[in-house]
Every structure is written in C-alpha cells, then in structure tokens.
Amino acid sequence: MAEKFSFVVDGKSVAVEAEPAMPLLYALRSELGLTNPKFGCGKAQCGACTVHVDGAPMRSCVTPVSLIKGKRVTTLAGLGTAEKPHPLQQAYIDEGVPQCGFCLSGWLMTAAAFLRNNPKPTDAQIRQAMTGIKCRCGTHMAIMRAIKRAAQTLSA
Amino acid sequence: MNMNEISNIARRDFFKTTGALVISIALPGSIESALSQSPSGKPPLLPDELDSWIAILPNGNATAYFGKMDMGQGVDVAVQQIVAEELDLAFERVNVIMGDTALTCNQGGASGSTGLQMGGMALRNAAAEARRVLVERAAQKLGVAADQLRVENGVVMSGSQRITYSDLIGGQYFHHKLEWNKQYGNPLKVQGKATLKKPSEYKVVGKPFPQAVITEKVMGRQKFITDITVPGMVHARVVRPLNAGCALVAVDENSIKHIASARVVREQNFLAVVADKEWDAVRASEALKVKWSPQCNPFPPMATLHDYIRKASFTKKETPVNRGDVDEAFKTAAKTIVAEYEWPLQSHASMGPACAIADMNGDTPRLWTGSQKPHYGRSGCARITGIPLEKMRSTWVPGPGSYGRNEAGDCAADAALISKAIGKPVRLQYMRHDATAWDPKGPAGVYRGRAALDAAGNVAAYDFFAKGFTRQDVATTEADPKDTLAGQFTRFAPKGTLIFQIPAEAYTFENKRCGWETIPAMLERGSPLRTGHFRDPLGPETHFASESFIDEVAAAANADPVAFRLKYLTRERDVAVIKAAAQKANWKSNERGSRGKGNLMRGRGFAYTERNGTVVALVAEVEVERKTGRVWAKKFWCAHDCGQIINPGTILTVIEGNIVQAISRTLLEEVKFDQNQVLSVDWATYPILELADTPESIEIALIDRPEMSPQGAGEPSHRTVPAAIANAIFDATGIRMRKVPITPQRMREALARA
Known part of the structure; x- marks a missing residue:
C-alpha cells in the first residue's frame, strides 16, 4: 500500500506517496523531478545515485523511501550554489574532470563527506575512501587532482 | 523582427x-x-x-x-x-x-x-x-x-x-x-x-x-537522456530471454496484475513491460512470469573459448600485408620466435544503462537518444516501425557514456517498437544487466606472432596472424533493424559484416606478412555475445599482441626495445614520437627491471602504435606484488602526435582517459559466461578499475604539427597501453603475460610456475 512520506531535499520540504519499499532514487527522480542522482546499477555498486541523508552519503538506489521519513536529503544540486560552488565542485571545474559526467554524484557526494571528516587526507586515504565509486570514462587522474585541490582549499 | x-x-x-x-x-x-x-x-x-x-x-x-x-x-x-x-x-x-x-x-x-x-x-x-x-x-x-x-x-x-x-x-x-x-x-x-x-x-x-x-x-544542471520527460510518456523495461537463443513461449500477464497500470508488450521474441510510473515498470519487469523454450547451449564452455576460436572454420580471410617471401626467409632463420596471445570478450559497461524516449505516433514521430548515431537511429526506428523516414526527427541528448556501439542503439529501437505498439510516447531505460550482459561485446581473438632472426640478430621475416569474431557482427550504427536486438527478436534476420584487423605500424621488415580470419558467431540471432565496436575497435586487442610480440623479438635479438623499434622505423613522425616518449621517461637502454625474489618487483615497458594518422609511444612502469599477484600500472610517459592540436587542454584529459580505461581493460575486464547465458551482469561480476588502482602519474608530451590537419585523439592512445603494461611486467618479472586480463590470480599462477 502506498503511504505518504515527508522529508527535506536540498532545503525544501517535500512529500511523496509511494510504496514503502520504493527506493529513494525513484522518489527523487520520478516523483520529484530531481534528476541529479542517477540510476547506474540499482545495486549500490557504482555510486551514481549517491545523496547525503542527514549529512552522510547513501546510495539512494537501495535505500527504501520509508527510511527517509523526516530526514534531510542533499543532492548534487544542493551541494553548492551557482554563486558559491562547493570547493569540490570548483576543483572539478578547475581540473576539467568529467567526460560523460554520469558518475558525478557518486564522487562528489562521497568525497564531500569524506573531506569533511578528513580535511588533510593523504593520497592513500583518498584512494581508499573512494573504493566502490565507478567512473567508466577513466577520469581517475583528474579526480585525484580535484579531490586534493579541494582538500587544500578546505583546509586553507 | x-x-x-x-x-x-x-x-x-x-x-x-x-x-x-x-x-x-x-x-x-x-x-x-x-x-x-x-x-x-x-x-x-x-x-x-x-x-x-x-x-x-x-x-x-x-x-x-x-x-x-x-x-x-x-x-x-x-x-x-x-x-x-x-x-x-x-x-x-x-x-x-x-x-x-x-x-x-x-x-x-x-x-x-x-x-x-x-x-x-x-x-x-x-x-x-x-x-x-x-x-x-x-x-x-x-x-x-x-x-x-x-x-x-x-x-x-x-x-x-x-x-x-x-x-x-x-x-x-x-x-x-x-x-x-x-x-x-x-x-x-x-x-x-x-x-x-x-x-x-x-x-x-x-x-x-x-x-x-x-x-x-x-553543478548538477545538465540534463542527460535519462533525465528528460515528454508529456504523456509511459515507462518501459525490457525482459530479455533468460537463456540466450531461447524463444518466447508464454507470458503470464496475471503475474503483474497487482501492479497498477502495468502491461505487457510482446512481438515474437521481443518482450517488454510498460507502466505509468517508472518504479512500477521496474517491479513489473521483475515480477513478470515468462516461459522460454528450453536452453540450447549456444556457447562453448568459457574456459575453452580461445581453443574454440583456434579450431573454428573461417568465414573470411585477408592478408593485407604480404611483402617479400616470408616462408622462404623462415627456412634459413638462425632463430625463430613464436608466441600466441589471447584477448577476451569485453563489455562497454557504460556508466549508466542506455535510455531512449520514442514517440512513433502523430505527425512528427520523435526519438531522443543518447546513442552516438542519432541520424542512423532515426533510420532504424523508422524502419522497424514502418514509419516514413522523412517524417521523423531524432535528437541526441548526452548519455551515460558510450565508447562505441554499446546498447544505446538497441535501446532506441526497443523504445520505438514499444511506442508504436501502444500508441504513446515511451521512455525506456535499461537495467544494469540489460547493459552489461546484453550490450554488443568487444570481440575475443587469438593472435599469433612468428619472427625469424638471422645470425646477426636482424629480423629476416615477420608473420602476424589474427583470428576471432568479427568486429561488426552488428554494424557500427543502428540504421538497420537487423543490427538491433529489437530487430533480431522480431522479423529482421541478422547479417554481420566480416571484418578484422592487422596491426597499425610501419615496421620496415623486408619479409612481412599480416593477415586475419573471422569466425562464425557462436549464436547468430539475438546473442548477448554478438560482437561490435568497442572503443578503438580491435585496437587494444591487436596491439596488445603485436607490440608484446615486437618486445619478445627485441629480447630474442638482445636488443633494447626502443632501439629495436627505431631500427625498423623510418617515418619521421614514428621516430619522433618514440624518441619523445623515451626521453620523457628517461628511458635507459641498459636498465633492467628488478626481477629477483623480492615481494615487490618493478619494471618498465615500451609500446608504439599508429591509428588513422595519429602516432603514440608509451612507457609504462609497473609494480608486481608477488604475494597477491597485483599489478599496479603505476606510471606512464606518453608521447602523442595527432597532427594539428586544436585544444592543448582538453586533449590531455582525453589521453589520460584513454590510458586509464585501457588499464582497466588490460588488468580486469573479461565477460564471463556459461553455455547459456552471460554471467557478467553488473559491476561485481564485471569489475573495472578503481581509484585505488589508478596510476600515480601520467606524463604526456604533445607533439603539435600545425602544418597538418588534426588527426583523431579520442582513441589512439588506448591501443598502446596493454602491451606497454605486459612488456613492463616482463621487465619486472621475466614472465610474458600473453592472456588478457592480467588478473592477480593469473599473475600469481604465472609467478608460481616461473
């Protein structure tokens, strides 16, 4: 049976009517038209659907919408603003990272949370923290540069 | 106004x-x-x-x-x-x-x-x-x-x-x-x-x-093909045969009756579900009970794939290079070198499964596609639905990566077929298994190099032979429904083009022969292992073999790999690019890899390739860990000449992407299958390179030739990578890895045997 679930996305209160088991990804994309989180695999194997739930990165493709009731969701579009991009977004722009760009929610949302807790990471820590996030265009070198650049900005 | x-x-x-x-x-x-x-x-x-x-x-x-x-x-x-x-x-x-x-x-x-x-x-x-x-x-x-x-x-x-x-x-x-x-x-x-x-x-x-x-x-403002909507559209998912080659026998429509608005679309062996809401379409595709005809074992056991290729009869044979008298020269050889190399089937495994929106109804039928070929997709969709081509419009919208003829062309044809059947605009997005298991695959092949050295260590004869599945079992475009799954599952008989590849290089060996044979598809119709263009089609495959083999010949002649190549190359751009890469890497002809019995072994390898007017030379440095078998492709030095450079900024990230994706293909990627179905269905069963295994550095020397027109840069540095890595592994360990992917398990086993 469909139920009503209220939560906050990118600072805005929203409500969706859905089966409790429906993944958050479909609530965001299909019901709310917030298309930044992408469907990559539906199995939490690639990261393309990553959003923050109360500040922590979560794979929305396997997170039932019922678990989000009353919580605060942030998507890539809510990470920074046009006037003030998140330092990671700025670093991604400066380094010209994405090619197809479909993977961005995975990297940016995961790295943003990681850098908040690890403001001065080593290369090895960055490599480890990003395990499981996929990029098929092979932009890995630029991703490393951008995360390091953002870390410098954040800890400056 | x-x-x-x-x-x-x-x-x-x-x-x-x-x-x-x-x-x-x-x-x-x-x-x-x-x-x-x-x-x-x-x-x-x-x-x-x-x-x-x-x-x-x-x-x-x-x-x-x-x-x-x-x-x-x-x-x-x-x-x-x-x-x-x-x-x-x-x-x-x-x-x-x-x-x-x-x-x-x-x-x-x-x-x-x-x-x-x-x-x-x-x-x-x-x-x-x-x-x-x-x-x-x-x-x-x-x-x-x-x-x-x-x-x-x-x-x-x-x-x-x-x-x-x-x-x-x-x-x-x-x-x-x-x-x-x-x-x-x-x-x-x-x-x-x-x-x-x-x-x-x-x-x-x-x-x-x-x-x-x-x-x-x-900033999250870009709309991809997956993100657009058109008024009145419904959502669709396809249901592929459980086992390859099986026919659709019966569909139990009652099995999705509990899902609001869900319905079945069926035409011959083509099967899909549609629903007003996307999640309902997903659920319906999972809940639908379908009876397929019994499994028919169309594929050989995976472990025997390359022997299957060796033994297969050929469908077409060509010898594009046949210079001097190769057979005669072998008769008087002081030393003969023979080696065989194997490349697996590989998946495009694009970041997101393909998506398309089709509305094949009304006065202006429309297609929105993330495929690389919107013009050809228009033809394919018009033909499969019988709509006059000139009425139709097709619009490309950025997709979730493609790298050649991936499943996006199939998705467009599927969406068109469904839209025509139900009379509504249809948004079809594939699930992950529809992409990884069912995209056209990069072809597997067996490659054999033979070389004769004379007493002075000169190459007296060179013979390179490639055999495998055609690179165009389905065409490079989806203009003809016979090249799409929707077409093949319905009334269009497949007909591939028989085409393979020889190495693109300019070695001046006096007696030189390079040829290829294609073999029949394992399953002719609706095959998840049908072969098609995957980034730099047959480039990494062919040049993994040819540039590994050149390295083997150089070693047999006791020559430095760089000096050996330069000895047999005369074209100015080839020579310049090789010298530039060697210089960038500070290549030393007398320096050998670490070898020995330690746990961590380090070595360097060289490779050079050409592609449609672009020449690339590459030095790879690897670390091989004896205990785990892990190969870390740690450093690269690349020299790249694609004629005139239009944008010296973007080209650097393009080359990096080429190299990184090729590392992934070399060390990790192999489509797994049993005799009835593809077992690589997601990222767990088809892993690609993680950030943890990314190189430490890639240094690039661009050679700009403003007097030339621009040549391509989107692929040429892809094909140089596999052999550079394999040659570096040889330098590090003394072992020739002749089978891709060079997984930790294969490396461990090879080290144990050595």
Missing part, C-alpha cells in the same frame, strides 16, 4: 536551456514550421547549403551546426574554436548545436575519433566560406576591395569604415552553395572558395579553452 530572427532566437534559446526538450514540443509552432512559413526561409538541410552549417544571429554571433557529437571529450569546444577562428569571431560568440536530424547534416555521429579529423573539417571549410561571403558583401557596401578589408571579432574594417556581421546578415540566411562530395556520414566533405587561415594567423585554435558544459554537469 522577421520570421528568420524569431526562428534563430528560438533555436538558440531552445538549445541553451537545459531540459528544453520538453519546452520545445510545447512551443506554439515548431522551429521547422516557422521556417517553412517564411518566404525567405532556410534552404533545405542539405550539405551543399552554407546555411546548413553556419548561421549568423541578429546580434552577429554565430551558430555552428555539427552533425557529430561530443561524448564528453570536448569535440564541441574544438569545433567552436575552429569556427570562431575561420569566422574571425570571439570564441564566446560561437554556439555549437549537435546531433539533431532536423538541424544538422548526417556527418556520421560520434565515430572512430573522426570528430575533428573529418567532421571538424566540414565546419572549418564552411566557416571560412561564410567569412569570405561576408567580407565580399562588406566590400560591396563599403566600396572597398575585399582584399583591403580585415575582420576583428565580427567587425569588417577598412581604415575608419566598419560594418558588422550583424549589419551584413544578422538573422538572415546566406543562400549560398558549397561543393559537396555527395556523401553522408564520416566521409562527408564540403568546400567553398575561401582560403583557409594559415596556422601562423591563429588566435583561437591551439589555445586551451575550457569545456563550459563541465560546469553544468558538476
């Missing part, structure tokens, strides 16, 4: 607004109808009309209509630079529109790294001709000879006299003819009477302009 201005502005605004695809069909009167009502309307969209390529807007800015697309590597930015350069307009004042059959000529779509090499040259010629026409008009208006005029950022000047592009033509059409070679697709060429600029005059070409679209993507 006249009709032309309105249409131009509508067109420009339409394309500059993200998500405007929805807005476009809500516009009161389409762009086309606005044009057709205009007495001085746009000439027909034919390549011999200048207006098909360049428009000058009322404010004097320009729009370029590009019949290829950018798949994220900045081809559009380079085209923008080329057009701005020849038009003498500021870079920011040029807008590039891509991949819409109503607005752009069919230049072949994204294909074979020809975006600039071929597609960009049409735009260059058209822009130069547009400038010439504008300057001539200015000459008439100002009463000054054309050769006395100069142009600066769209202002034509002579002394104190000046007139702008806006004054001259803003919002009006050129109505000016170009010479056209009467070909569509990649070979399309157009030419005006204008003389192109000399490289010494360039202001925009050769500068590292950034890709503006990157900001849109990073």
Whole structure:
C-alpha cells in the first residue's frame, strides 16, 4: 500500500506517496523531478545515485523511501550554489574532470563527506575512501587532482 | 523582427536551456514550421547549403551546426574554436548545436575519433566560406576591395569604415552553395572558395579553452537522456530471454496484475513491460512470469573459448600485408620466435544503462537518444516501425557514456517498437544487466606472432596472424533493424559484416606478412555475445599482441626495445614520437627491471602504435606484488602526435582517459559466461578499475604539427597501453603475460610456475 512520506531535499520540504519499499532514487527522480542522482546499477555498486541523508552519503538506489521519513536529503544540486560552488565542485571545474559526467554524484557526494571528516587526507586515504565509486570514462587522474585541490582549499 | 530572427532566437534559446526538450514540443509552432512559413526561409538541410552549417544571429554571433557529437571529450569546444577562428569571431560568440536530424547534416555521429579529423573539417571549410561571403558583401557596401578589408571579432574594417556581421546578415540566411562530395556520414566533405587561415594567423585554435558544459554537469544542471520527460510518456523495461537463443513461449500477464497500470508488450521474441510510473515498470519487469523454450547451449564452455576460436572454420580471410617471401626467409632463420596471445570478450559497461524516449505516433514521430548515431537511429526506428523516414526527427541528448556501439542503439529501437505498439510516447531505460550482459561485446581473438632472426640478430621475416569474431557482427550504427536486438527478436534476420584487423605500424621488415580470419558467431540471432565496436575497435586487442610480440623479438635479438623499434622505423613522425616518449621517461637502454625474489618487483615497458594518422609511444612502469599477484600500472610517459592540436587542454584529459580505461581493460575486464547465458551482469561480476588502482602519474608530451590537419585523439592512445603494461611486467618479472586480463590470480599462477 502506498503511504505518504515527508522529508527535506536540498532545503525544501517535500512529500511523496509511494510504496514503502520504493527506493529513494525513484522518489527523487520520478516523483520529484530531481534528476541529479542517477540510476547506474540499482545495486549500490557504482555510486551514481549517491545523496547525503542527514549529512552522510547513501546510495539512494537501495535505500527504501520509508527510511527517509523526516530526514534531510542533499543532492548534487544542493551541494553548492551557482554563486558559491562547493570547493569540490570548483576543483572539478578547475581540473576539467568529467567526460560523460554520469558518475558525478557518486564522487562528489562521497568525497564531500569524506573531506569533511578528513580535511588533510593523504593520497592513500583518498584512494581508499573512494573504493566502490565507478567512473567508466577513466577520469581517475583528474579526480585525484580535484579531490586534493579541494582538500587544500578546505583546509586553507 | 522577421520570421528568420524569431526562428534563430528560438533555436538558440531552445538549445541553451537545459531540459528544453520538453519546452520545445510545447512551443506554439515548431522551429521547422516557422521556417517553412517564411518566404525567405532556410534552404533545405542539405550539405551543399552554407546555411546548413553556419548561421549568423541578429546580434552577429554565430551558430555552428555539427552533425557529430561530443561524448564528453570536448569535440564541441574544438569545433567552436575552429569556427570562431575561420569566422574571425570571439570564441564566446560561437554556439555549437549537435546531433539533431532536423538541424544538422548526417556527418556520421560520434565515430572512430573522426570528430575533428573529418567532421571538424566540414565546419572549418564552411566557416571560412561564410567569412569570405561576408567580407565580399562588406566590400560591396563599403566600396572597398575585399582584399583591403580585415575582420576583428565580427567587425569588417577598412581604415575608419566598419560594418558588422550583424549589419551584413544578422538573422538572415546566406543562400549560398558549397561543393559537396555527395556523401553522408564520416566521409562527408564540403568546400567553398575561401582560403583557409594559415596556422601562423591563429588566435583561437591551439589555445586551451575550457569545456563550459563541465560546469553544468558538476553543478548538477545538465540534463542527460535519462533525465528528460515528454508529456504523456509511459515507462518501459525490457525482459530479455533468460537463456540466450531461447524463444518466447508464454507470458503470464496475471503475474503483474497487482501492479497498477502495468502491461505487457510482446512481438515474437521481443518482450517488454510498460507502466505509468517508472518504479512500477521496474517491479513489473521483475515480477513478470515468462516461459522460454528450453536452453540450447549456444556457447562453448568459457574456459575453452580461445581453443574454440583456434579450431573454428573461417568465414573470411585477408592478408593485407604480404611483402617479400616470408616462408622462404623462415627456412634459413638462425632463430625463430613464436608466441600466441589471447584477448577476451569485453563489455562497454557504460556508466549508466542506455535510455531512449520514442514517440512513433502523430505527425512528427520523435526519438531522443543518447546513442552516438542519432541520424542512423532515426533510420532504424523508422524502419522497424514502418514509419516514413522523412517524417521523423531524432535528437541526441548526452548519455551515460558510450565508447562505441554499446546498447544505446538497441535501446532506441526497443523504445520505438514499444511506442508504436501502444500508441504513446515511451521512455525506456535499461537495467544494469540489460547493459552489461546484453550490450554488443568487444570481440575475443587469438593472435599469433612468428619472427625469424638471422645470425646477426636482424629480423629476416615477420608473420602476424589474427583470428576471432568479427568486429561488426552488428554494424557500427543502428540504421538497420537487423543490427538491433529489437530487430533480431522480431522479423529482421541478422547479417554481420566480416571484418578484422592487422596491426597499425610501419615496421620496415623486408619479409612481412599480416593477415586475419573471422569466425562464425557462436549464436547468430539475438546473442548477448554478438560482437561490435568497442572503443578503438580491435585496437587494444591487436596491439596488445603485436607490440608484446615486437618486445619478445627485441629480447630474442638482445636488443633494447626502443632501439629495436627505431631500427625498423623510418617515418619521421614514428621516430619522433618514440624518441619523445623515451626521453620523457628517461628511458635507459641498459636498465633492467628488478626481477629477483623480492615481494615487490618493478619494471618498465615500451609500446608504439599508429591509428588513422595519429602516432603514440608509451612507457609504462609497473609494480608486481608477488604475494597477491597485483599489478599496479603505476606510471606512464606518453608521447602523442595527432597532427594539428586544436585544444592543448582538453586533449590531455582525453589521453589520460584513454590510458586509464585501457588499464582497466588490460588488468580486469573479461565477460564471463556459461553455455547459456552471460554471467557478467553488473559491476561485481564485471569489475573495472578503481581509484585505488589508478596510476600515480601520467606524463604526456604533445607533439603539435600545425602544418597538418588534426588527426583523431579520442582513441589512439588506448591501443598502446596493454602491451606497454605486459612488456613492463616482463621487465619486472621475466614472465610474458600473453592472456588478457592480467588478473592477480593469473599473475600469481604465472609467478608460481616461473
């Protein structure tokens, strides 16, 4: 049976009517038209659907919408603003990272949370923290540069 | 404001607004109808009309209509630079529109790294001709000879006299003819009477302009093909046969009765579900009970794949290089070297499964596709639904990565078939297994090198032979339904093109033979293992073997790999690129890898390749861990000559991407299958390179040749990687790894055997 679930996305209160088991990804994309989180695999194997739930990165493709009731969701579009991009977004722009760009929610949302807790990471820590996030265009070198650049900005 | 201005502005605004695809069909009167009502309307969209390529807007800015697309590597930015350069307009004042059959000529779509090499040259010629026409008009208006005029950022000047592009033509059409070679697709060429600029005059070409679209993507504003909606659309998912080659026997429609609005669409062996809501379509595709005919074991056991290839009869055979007398030279060889190499089936495994929206109903049937070939997709969808081609419009929208003929072409045909069947616009998005398990695969092959050395260590004969599944079991485009799953599951009999590859290099061996054979498909119809173009088709496969083998021959001749290659190469660009890579890496001919019994072994390897006019040389440095078998491709030094460089910024990330994706293919990627189905269905069963295994550094030396036209850069540095890694592993361990992927398990086993 469909139920009503209220939560906050990118600072805005929203409500969706859905089966409790429906993944958050479909609530965001299909019901709310917030298309930044992408469907990559539906199995939490690639990261393309990553959003923050109360500040922590979560794979929305396997997170039932019922678990989000009353919580605060942030998507890539809510990470920074046009006037003030998140330092990671700025670093991604400066380094010209994405090619197809479909993977961005995975990297940016995961790295943003990681850098908040690890403001001065080593290369090895960055490599480890990003395990499981996929990029098929092979932009890995630029991703490393951008995360390091953002870390410098954040800890400056 | 006249009709032309309105249409131009509508067109420009339409394309500059993200998500405007929805807005476009809500516009009161389409762009086309606005044009057709205009007495001085746009000439027909034919390549011999200048207006098909360049428009000058009322404010004097320009729009370029590009019949290829950018798949994220900045081809559009380079085209923008080329057009701005020849038009003498500021870079920011040029807008590039891509991949819409109503607005752009069919230049072949994204294909074979020809975006600039071929597609960009049409735009260059058209822009130069547009400038010439504008300057001539200015000459008439100002009463000054054309050769006395100069142009600066769209202002034509002579002394104190000046007139702008806006004054001259803003919002009006050129109505000016170009010479056209009467070909569509990649070979399309157009030419005006204008003389192109000399490289010494360039202001925009050769500068590292950034890709503006990157900001849109990073800020979450970019709409992908997966993100657009059209009014009244329903959601679809396909249901593929459980076992390859099985026919659809029965569908239990009651099994999805509990899901609101869900229904079955079936035509012969094609099966899909549709529902008003996307999640309902997903659930219905999982819940649907289907009876397929019994499994028929179309595939050999996976472990025997390469023996299967060796033993298979050939369908076509060619020997493109046959110089001297190879067989005779082998008879007197002082030393003979023979080695065989194996490459697996590989999946495009694009970041997101393909998506398409089709509305095959009404007066203007529409397709929105993320495929590399919107023009050909239009043909395919029209043919599979029986709709007149000329009525239909196809629009490309950025997709979730593609790297060749992935499943996007199949998705478009599926969506068209479903839309026609139910009479509604349909959005079809594949699930992960529909992409990884069911995309056309990069072909598996067996490669054999034979070489004869004389007593002095010179190469007396060289014989290279490749055998495998054709690279075009399905064509490179989806123009014909026979090349799509929707077609093959219904009434279109498949018919592949038999084509393989020999190494692209210029070694001057006196007695040299290079040939290939293709073998029959394992399953002719509707096969999840049908083969097709995957990034740099047969490039990594062939050159893994050929450049590994050259390394083996060099070692047998006790020669340094760099010196050995230089000994047999004479073309100036080949020599220059090899020397540049060696220099960049500080290559030392007397230095050997670590070998020995330690846990961590380090070594360096070299490779050189050519691809359609671009030459690349690469040094790889690897670390091999004895205990785990892990190979870390740690450092690369690449020298790259693709002729004239349009954008020295974007090309660096393009080369990095080529190298990193090729590392993944070399060390990890192999499509797994049993005798009835593909077992690689997701990222767990088809892993790709993680950030943890990314190189520490990739250093790139660009060789710019402004006197040449630009050659491709989107793929050539891909094929150089596998052999460079394998040769570095040999340097580190003394072991030749001749089978890809070089997984930790295979490496461990090889080290244990050594």
